[in-house]
Amino acid sequence: MDPTLATDLARLPDLLDATRHAAAENLATLHTRPVIPPATPLTPEPLPEHGSGTEATLAAFRHRWAPRLSASAGPRYLGFVTGGATPAALAGDWLTAVHDQNSNSALDGAGQDLERETVTWLRDLFGLGPAHTGTFVSGATMSNTAGLAIAREWLGERAGVSPSDDGAAALGPVRVLSGAPHSSIAKALSLLGLGRNALVAVPTLPGREAVDPAALDRALADFPGPAVVVANAGTVNTVDFDDLRAVAALKARHDFWLHTDAAFGAFAALSPEHAHLTAGLDASDSVCVDLHKWLNVPYDSAVQFTRRRDLQARVFQNAAAYLGPLGDHPDLVHLTPENSHRLRALAAWFTLRAYGRRGHREIVERDIACARAFGADLAGDQAFAVLAPVRLNVVCFTLADEPTPARLTALREAVGREVFVTPTVYRGTAALRAAFSNWRTTEADARRAAQALRTAARELV
Numbered sequence: 001m002d003p004t005l006a007t008d009l010a011r012l013p014d015l016l017d018a019t020r021h022a023a024a025e026n027l028a029t030l031h032t033r034p035v036i037p038p039a040t041p042l043t044p045e046p047l048p049e050h051g052s053g054t055e056a057t058l059a060a061f062r063h064r065w066a067p068r069l070s071a072s073a074g075p076r077y078l079g080f081v082t083g084g085a086t087p088a089a090l091a092g093d094w095l096t097a098v099h100d101q102n103s104n105s106a107l108d109g110a111g112q113d114l115e116r117e118t119v120t121w122l123r124d125l126f127g128l129g130p131a132h133t134g135t136f137v138s139g140a141t142m143s144n145t146a147g148l149a150i151a152r153e154w155l156g157e158r159a160g161v162s163p164s165d166d167g168a169a170a171l172g173p174v175r176v177l178s179g180a181p182h183s184s185i186a187k188a189l190s191l192l193g194l195g196r197n198a199l200v201a202v203p204t205l206p207g208r209e210a211v212d213p214a215a216l217d218r219a220l221a222d223f224p225g226p227a228v229v230v231a232n233a234g235t236v237n238t239v240d241f242d243d244l245r246a247v248a249a250l251k252a253r254h255d256f257w258l259h260t261d262a263a264f265g266a267f268a269a270l271s272p273e274h275a276h277l278t279a280g281l282d283a284s285d286s287v288c289v290d291l292h293k294w295l296n297v298p299y300d301s302a303v304q305f306t307r308r309r310d311l312q313a314r315v316f317q318n319a320a321a322y323l324g325p326l327g328d329h330p331d332l333v334h335l336t337p338e339n340s341h342r343l344r345a346l347a348a349w350f351t352l353r354a355y356g357r358r359g360h361r362e363i364v365e366r367d368i369a370c371a372r373a374f375g376a377d378l379a380g381d382q383a384f385a386v387l388a389p390v391r392l393n394v395v396c397f398t399l400a401d402e403p404t405p406a407r408l409t410a411l412r413e414a415v416g417r418e419v420f421v422t423p424t425v426y427r428g429t430a431a432l433r434a435a436f437s438n439w440r441t442t443e444a445d446a447r448r449a450a451q452a453l454r455t456a457a458r459e460l461v
């Protein structure tokens, strides 16, 4: 054994303690450190010929890299839709690496059973019925991709061909209809050989990002043959929800696969006040939910549900001499885009076991309250215009005067130590979004973030 490696092995408990100490220090200062640290250039180091061991490497990381990382796990990082890691999720994630399972088949231990148990809990959490089975994937983009891959196979079933065997070309032209899809849908279509141009934009309701069901009805009638509809349960800009029941009801008149992107909107089901937004989710043929967003497990984790596990297995089956047959309960290796994968479910299992439905409902409701407080503070300030009602956990806003991309960038940069928000364009207007999805965020954080923006707006030229 390499001598440095042997020394590390002998000192493993001490090294884990040192790492724990560094982690605790980092987390203790998460809410006081700059949310986005100032950019300072760093000269890349060459690959070392001889390593310096874990202790020296930990010191180097803490010196060179840690101060340059954002406080994205903290309470005022409001960019994209970003969760942190609850204490239990963090513990589960650490143990994922400790056990280092490749939990994809019955040849191994019970890892895939743990994943199945966790998926069942998640299915309950989001109000999906027993017809849905699910698997863990790396994020909502991959969940959307897997859902649309199953949709592609369903189109093949309708046409009497198998795209997974014969390629996407066997299908002929494909139409994927959606009101305001997330950008990852186009990426998925590119990856799946269906092409970004397969996406057909369906008009949304006036002043909304939710699809107009009557327009969708017409668009489906215009296209002969089976189609794919992507419903959106929580758009990124304004968290608008398609009327999922109305969309699903169109199945009585048209033949289509219904995929719902509920990456973070599915969590509305946890709040009795907002659960109606997800009514009808169960009728979807496939559903995407991200877990590294509002479940607050570390990256990278999402779940993908479907009613057609048989088609999923046709797409993702991995025939190899050493793997078991598909059977009625296929091993996960036959259901997921990856073959090998980490025991990704463990962090989700930990946080669901530790805090239960109630604990996660509290996080969701507190984040919604924070979004409302933040939105109200900006709406009460003449320097800002809030561009849409705060439906859930995102506030979409801009400067009342001259909302140019340059001024918004200047505003974002001016507040970067205090709060991080991301740029967007909403209805042709350059804007900003603040998304509340972290388990640590309090109303005081929301008000502090709003105050930072209000002060900076006064100082803008």
Ligand SMILES: Cc1ncc(COP(=O)(O)O)c(C=O)c1O
Pocket (backbone or CB within 6 Å): 080, 081, 138, 139, 140, 141, 142, 144, 182, 184, 234, 235, 236, 261, 262, 263, 264, 290
């Ligand atoms: C609605 C929606 N779908 C998909 C995604 C893609 O998620 P990820 O970056 O985890 O792949 C996002 C990310 O913000 C999202 O909001």
